[in-house]
Amino acid sequence: MGVANLLVAGSKQGQQGGGLDPTFFFMIIATFAILYFLLIRPQQKQQRQTQEMLKHLRKGDEVVTSGGIYGKIMDIDEHVVELKVAEGTKIKVERGRIGRIVTHAS
Numbered sequence: 001m002g003v004a005n006l007l008v009a010g011s012k013q014g015q016q017g018g019g020l021d022p023t024f025f026f027m028i029i030a031t032f033a034i035l036y037f038l039l040i041r042p043q044q045k046q047q048r049q050t051q052e053m054l055k056h057l058r059k060g061d062e063v064v065t066s067g068g069i070y071g072k073i074m075d076i077d078e079h080v081v082e083l084k085v086a087e088g089t090k091i092k093v094e095r096g097r098i099g100r101i102v103t104h105a106s
Contacts, residue, residue, distance in 0.1 A: 060105025
């Protein structure tokens with residue numbers, strides 16, 4: 001039964017003077033609970049994990065950027081990471097664009 005059908009059913013009951021069916025409210029609350037546990041909560045957990053990973057970056061870590069570039073961290077500050085991507089080639093990327101750590105520095 002779709003949400004539109006529930007709204008129509010609820011409005012018909014309201015016209016009959018019986019008020020809204022309590023199951024209508026239960027279904028709305030259940031829908032929001034399902035959305036929260038399936039969509040919002042996992043996304044928040046992933047954001048926390050990403051923030052933790054970015055906080056623990058250090059020189060010597062081998063990383064992959066969100067664009068797919070592999071490199072070794074040569075210098076790092078609050079907002080910018082300098083990566084060595086090839087011999088004699090260094091690039092600067094925004095710290096938030098680091099996608100994952102491949103290996104930690106020893």
